[in-house]
Amino acid sequence: MIDAYLWVTGNPRKILVMLEETGLDYEVHVVNIWTGEQFEPDFLELSPNNKVPVINDRDGPGGAPLSVFESGAILEYLADKSGQFLPADGAGRYKVIEWLHLVAANLSPALGQAHYFVTEFPQASEHAANRFRNETARVFRVLDEQLVDKDWIATSEYSIADISAYGRVRGWKNAGIQIDDTPRLKDWLARMEARPAVGRADAVIGEMRAGLTTGMNDETHSILYGERQMARR
Ligand SMILES: N[C@@H](CCC(=O)N[C@@H](CS)C(=O)NCC(=O)O)C(=O)O
Structure with missing residues (x-):
């Protein structure tokens, strides 16, 4: 089982598409980066750069859990795990x-x-x-x-x-x-x-969006680009 920490933006979308393409089992954990959830200590343990996406594979190499951040690294990991969308060699x-x-x-x-x-x-x-x-x-x-x-x-x-x-x-x-x-x-x-998997990923993001009451505003700008983002932790 892959725990996927995601939001409705472009980088997390890549991981949803990949999870849908590969058919790997996954569970979405919503991290609302517009309200500052990326700065929660538990999340920073997984993602020291305070960004989504992150995954935690409960059954990583050797059967031990493994977390991976950075969308490119996650895609590579999931490709190797599933044996799809990245040639094994050559x-x-x-x-x-x-x-x-x-x-x-x-x-x-x-x-x-x-x-x-x-x-x-x-x-x-x-x-x-x-x-x-x-x-x-x-x-x-x-x-x-x-x-x-x-x-x-x-x-x-x-x-x-x-x-x-x-x-x-x-x-x-x-x-x-x-x-x-x-x-x-x-x-x-x-x-x-x-691609059907892209459509299914879109539907998952649609569900995440459904509960949203606000979009980007002054507060989200401060969280993403201003004081909140720059604060030492
Ligand atoms: N290089 C990273 C970029 C990830 C990224 O920029 N994530 C954005 C959302 S698309 C984010 O989490 N921003 C929150 C923040 O910067 O506080 C990747 O490819 O995963």
Whole structure:
């Protein structure tokens, strides 16, 4: 059984998609990062960087429990555990890991900052908004090129690189870019959305959203980007 500590945002969504794709047993634990639950001491034990997603596999290596944070690391762990969506060895394994890292190291930070400056704080800096919007658009074009001669990002097979990219690419509107500028990536997104497991993950997130009374506001901004986030612990 996998305990999955999640919220309704893009990085946790990757893990839900993976859990649904693999068929591994899991239980969702909602961590509301908009009210500060990521700073609870018990959660920080699992996730010292105060971020979701995190998993705890009750039956980890050697039968002992193991917790894993960082969405890329979790995807790799679940792929190895289930024997799916990451070749066990050979060139394909490293192609998948390569693109998994590109998502974590380039796409995610650029898109996150574009979201911040374009959508959350458009008044803060036009220069920063342009910089991160352009960088996101550039990485989208890099992904688009990968799809010239195949359906999936890393190799001809669907993999955790696609699942990881999906969690972020689907948020393109908040980064102020146009998906029509990368038509192959747009088609890939449609292929992702057509997968039954992606639909089931969406339904789980819909249930998590159903109980929500507020979205982002001044208080959530302080928790995610302000005093609460910067406080020493
Ligand atoms: N590099 C991390 C990023 C995780 C991340 O940014 N999580 C956000 C939600 S999508 C979060 O938990 N934010 C809460 C906070 O920063 O306090 C990963 O890929 O898992």
